[in-house]
Amino acid sequence: MKFVVDQQVEDIELPENLKLNTFLQEFHSDCPHPQCSFGFYGFAFGQSPFPVPRPIQDALIQNANKGAYAPVPGIPELRDAISKYNKYYFRMDVDPQRIYVGPGTKELIFNLLEILHGTVILPTPAWLGYLPQIRFLKKNYHMLPSRSNGKISPQDLRKLALRLHDRQKILILNNPHNPTGLVYDRLELEEIADVCREQEITVISDEIYAQTTYDFSKFVSMGKIYPEGTFVTNGLSKSHAAGGYRLGYVIFPQHALDVRRQFKKILATEYTAVSTPIQHAAIAGFEISSEMNEYFEITRSIHQLIGEYTYHALNEIEGVKTTKPEATFYLLADFNSFSTELQTSKISTSQKLSESLIVHPYHTAIVGGDSLVLERTDYSARIAFVDYDGAEVYRKYKNQKPKTHSEKLEFVRTNAPRVSSGIDMITTFFDNLKRNVKTDLQTHENSMKITI
Ligand SMILES: Cc1ncc(COP(=O)(O)O)c(C=O)c1O
Numbered sequence: 001m002k003f004v005v006d007q008q009v010e011d012i013e014l015p016e017n018l019k020l021n022t023f024l025q026e027f028h029s030d031c032p033h034p035q036c037s038f039g040f041y042g043f044a045f046g047q048s049p050f051p052v053p054r055p056i057q058d059a060l061i062q063n064a065n066k067g068a069y070a071p072v073p074g075i076p077e078l079r080d081a082i083s084k085y086n087k088y089y090f091r092m093d094v095d096p097q098r099i100y101v102g103p104g105t106k107e108l109i110f111n112l113l114e115i116l117h118g119t120v121i122l123p124t125p126a127w128l129g130y131l132p133q134i135r136f137l138k139k140n141y142h143m144l145p146s147r148s149n150g151k152i153s154p155q156d157l158r159k160l161a162l163r164l165h166d167r168q169k170i171l172i173l174n175n176p177h178n179p180t181g182l183v184y185d186r187l188e189l190e191e192i193a194d195v196c197r198e199q200e201i202t203v204i205s206d207e208i209y210a211q212t213t214y215d216f217s218k219f220v221s222m223g224k225i226y227p228e229g230t231f232v233t234n235g236l237s238k239s240h241a242a243g244g245y246r247l248g249y250v251i252f253p254q255h256a257l258d259v260r261r262q263f264k265k266i267l268a269t270e271y272t273a274v275s276t277p278i279q280h281a282a283i284a285g286f287e288i289s290s291e292m293n294e295y296f297e298i299t300r301s302i303h304q305l306i307g308e309y310t311y312h313a314l315n316e317i318e319g320v321k322t323t324k325p326e327a328t329f330y331l332l333a334d335f336n337s338f339s340t341e342l343q344t345s346k347i348s349t350s351q352k353l354s355e356s357l358i359v360h361p362y363h364t365a366i367v368g369g370d371s372l373v374l375e376r377t378d379y380s381a382r383i384a385f386v387d388y389d390g391a392e393v394y395r396k397y398k399n400q401k402p403k404t405h406s407e408k409l410e411f412v413r414t415n416a417p418r419v420s421s422g423i424d425m426i427t428t429f430f431d432n433l434k435r436n437v438k439t440d441l442q443t444h445e446n447s448m449k450i451t452i
Contacts, residue, residue, distance in 0.1 A: 008136070008138075011135075012132055012135060012136050033360045033361070039363070040358060040363040040364060040365050041363060041364045041365065041387060041418050041419075041421060041422025041425055042365050042384075042386075042387040042418070042422075043364065043365055043366045043367075043382075043383045043384050043385065043387065043422055044365035044366055044367050044382075044384060045365075045384055045386065046178065046329070046330065046384050046386075047241075047243060047384075047386060048237075048238055048239075048240075048241035048243070048299070048329065048386065048390070049241070049386045049387075049388060049389070049390030049393075050241040050295075050299050050302075050390035050391070050394055051241065051390060051391045051394070052240065052241055052242045052245070053240060053241075053284075053285060053291070053292060053295045054291070055284035055285070055287075055289065055291055055292065056236075056240060056242065056245075056281050056282070056284045056285045057281075058284070059280055059281040059283065059284035060277055060278070060280070060281035062280075063276070063277045063280035063281060064277055066276040066277050066280060067276070068276060069272060069273055069276070070273040070274065070275075070276045070279055071273060072264050072267050072268045072272065072273050073099070073100040073101060073264060073267070074099070074100060074101030074249070074273070074274065074279060075101075075276070075279045075280070076096065077280075077283055078101060078279045078280075078282055078283050078286070079096040079097075079099045079100075079101065079249075080096045081282075081283045081286040081287050082094075082096070082099050082101075082249050082286050083095065083096040083099060084286070084287075084288060085286040085287075085288065086221075086251070088288050089210075089211065089216075090210065090219070090220075090221045090223075090224065091224065092221055092223055092224050092251075094223075094251050097260075098251055098252045098254070098256075098260070099249050099250070099251055099252075100249065100250050100252070100260070100263060100264075100267065101247065101248070101249045101273075101274050101279060101282075102247075102248055102249070102250065102267065102271075102274060103246040103247065103248070103271060103274050103275075104235060104237065104243075104246045104247065104248045105206065105208050105233040105234065105235045105237070105248035105249075105250075106129055106133075106248075107246075107248070107271075108233050108248050108249070108250045109129075109130070109133065109172075109204060109206065109233055110133045110137075111263065111266050111267065111270070112204055112231055112233075112250065112263075113133055113134065113137050113139060113170070113204075114137060114266060115259065115262050115263055115266055116168065116170055116202060116259075117166075117167065117168050118139075118140075118166050118167065118168030118169055118170050118202070119139070119140040119141065119142065119164050119166040119168075119169050119170070120134050120139050120140070120141040120142070120169075120170050120171075120172060121141070121142055121144050121157070121160060121161070121164075121169055121170065121171045121172070121201070122134065122141055122142070122143055122144065122172055122373065123143075123144045123145075123146060123152045123171075123172070123173070123174070124143045124144065124145050124146065124372070124373045124374060125146065125179055125180065125332060125369070125372040125373055125374050125380070125382075126172075126174065126372060126373040127174055127178045127179070127206070127372075128367070128371045128372060128373075130172055130373075131373055140166065142160060142164065143373065144156060144157060144160055144171075146180075150177075150180045150182045150323050150332065151177075151182060151184060151188065152192070154191040154192050154194065154195045157171070157192060157195045157196075157199075157201075158195045158198070158199060161195065161199035161201055162199070168200070168202060169199065169200070169201045169202065170201070170202045170203075170204060171192075171196065171201050171202070171203045171204070172203075172204050172206065173192070173203050173204070173205045173206070173222055174205075174206040175189075175205060175206075175207060175210075175222065176207075176209040176210065176212065176213055176219070176326065176327030176328050177209075177327075177328070178209065178328055178330055178382075179330045179331075179332045179367070179372050179382035180323040180325070180330070180331065180332045181307065181323055181324075181325025181326060181327055181328045181329075181330045181331045181332070182323055182325070182326055182327075183213055183218055183219060183326045183327050185218060185220070186220045186225070189220060189222055189225045189226075190225055192222075193222070193225045193226035193229075196226055196229055197226070197229070200229075201229070202229055202230075202231070202253075203222055203226060203229055203230040203231070204230075204231045204233065205221065205222035205223060205230050205231065205232045205233070206233050207221055207222075207223075207232055207233065207234045208233065208234055208235060208237060208238050208239075208248075209238050209239075209327050209328045210234060210239070210327075211238070211239030211296055211300070212238060212239060212299070212300050212303055212327045212328055212329070213300065213326065213327040214300055214301075214303065214304035214307070214325075214326055214327060215326070216296075216300065218326065219327070223251055223253075227253060227254045228253055228254050228255065229253055230253055231250055231251070231252060231253060232250065232251040233248060233249070233250050233251075234248065234249060234251075235247055235248030235249060236248070236282055236285055238328075239296065239299075240285045240295075241299070241390070242285070245278050245281065245282070246274070246275075246278070247274055247278055247279070247282045250263075298394060298397055298398055299394070300327075301397065301401070302393060302394065302397055303325075303327075303328070303329045303385075304325075305397075305402070305408055305411065305412065306329070306385045306386075306388070306412055306416055306419060307325040307328075307329065307331065307385055308408075309385075309408070309409065309412040309416075309419070309420070310322075310331060310383060310385040310419065310423060311324050311325065311331060313420070313423040314331075314333055314383065314423060314426070316427075317426070317427050317430055319335075319337035319338060319430070320333060320334070320335060320337070320430070321333075321334045321337075322334065322383070329384055329385055329386045330382050330383065330384050330385070331382075331383050331385070332372075332380055332381070332382055332383075333366075333380065333381050333382075333383050334379070334380045335353065335379040335380065335381065335430070336378065336379045336380065338379065338430060338433060338434075339377075339379055340437075341433050341434055341437040342379060342433065344437050345433060345436065345437060348377070349368075349370060349376040349377055350368035350369035350370050350371075350374070350376060350377070350378055350379055350380065350381065351368050351370050351371075351376065353366075353368055353379055353381065354366055354367065354368040354381065356429070357425075357426070357429055362425050362426075362428070362429050363425065364422050364425045364426060364429070366381040366382065366383060366426075367381060367382040367384075368380075368381050369381060385416075385419055387416070387418040387419055387422065388415060388416035388417075388418060388419060389415075392415065393415045393416065396411075396415055397411075
């Protein structure tokens with residue numbers, strides 16, 4: 001029997017993170033060298049390494065008997081807890097009626113793009129999840145490249161919006177930002193919001209990393225600055241290390257009653273509701289408690305500690321520049337100063353750079369620029385610094401926080417050895433690259449001399 005798949009599906013590509021997963025598995029089983037038994041240094045996966053907080057796990061066990069379907073927008077107790085969570089952590093007053101729960105923010109963003117008419121404005125670099133959705137939905141879209149500070153400028157946004165003649169424009173703002181780890185501050189958000197008001201731009205503000213902001217007082221939600229035009233998405237995946245629970249939420253803009261009604265139809269048509277036991281478990285994650293507070297504080301401090309280590313160690317490689325993360329567990333590394341050597345070595349795209357780093361003897365997985373909606377020849381890469389045993393590191397950090405510079409270095413080297421060895425491997429790769437190109441040039445010059 002031959003099955004015919006709809007052309008629309010044939011045309012989409014597997015999202016880059018899943019492609020990478022498959023590639024790493026294949027690489028692992030194919031590499032002929034015995035040294036490969038340890039796998040690879042994993043800078044590619046965007047997953048929090050910590051255990052799911054105990055209160056969530058306990059609540060899940062206690063609610064395993066809840067077999068009934070939940071209401072489409074989510075159970076009232078959970079929407080209420082999310083409202084209080086937003087008040088406590090993000091100083092936002094949100095009526096629970098404005099909150100809808102869905103199976104992950106990825107799905108919710110997809111649903112928003114499904115129901116909102118209009119052209120999408122996508123700042124680049126970008127999280128690798130947005131573009132396949134935009135393409136699948138056949139939406140018009142325009143890239144908005146970030147400036148050299150890693151952020152979009154309000155002037156560029158205005159210029160682009162003036163060129164678009166659609167009835168509605170949708171800006172996907174990701175703050176804090178994957179892959180740069182940067183955070184837009186209040187002033188920057190206000191300037192963007194001014195342009196959005198003036199140009200009638202709707203914002204989808206993906207704030208899945210909000211809770212990871214190292215200096216937590218710096219985080220401001222776009223939902224607070226531009227409440228009439230912003231859909232805020234957030235969830236359990238990053239802050240609560242529970243991506244596999246598949247639970248996210250969207251906060252609708254103020255007074256967006258009709259959109260809420262339309263959205264409900266889509267949710268009911270596509271997935272009815274999020275699993276009921278998971279919703280009950282999530283309440284424990286959003287409730288304000290000293291246990292959750294401590295969990296957020298410790299996990300964001302560890303992200304900061306390892307982020308600072310990674311930042312300094314990578315910037316020590318001559319020619320490498322990276323963003324300085326202020327949140328998340330990523331930074332964006334710029335390897336473009338090696339472009340001559342890379343091209344001479346036939347590494348002509350960022351995809352090829354990732355492939356060259358993953359093979360023997362480097363065994364280092366990164367996400368290349370083309371997966372981050374950058375030019376194929378932009379040798380930038382996302383480095384996720386989470387390749388360590390999260391439960392163990394959490395326990396050690398809680399028992400004894402490293403305070404001085406040398407204690408912090410020691411902590412990372414001892415407890416996240418794959419992060420430090422992986423960075424050493426990246427250093428070796430670029431050292432070898434320079435050396436090989438120099439040797440090739442030398443050989444070439446010598447042979448020229450002999451010929452002459
Ligand atoms: C920026 C960003 N948005 C959304 C998601 C998806 O989150 P969820 O697990 O809630 O679907 C991710 C996951 O990597 C992400 O990095």
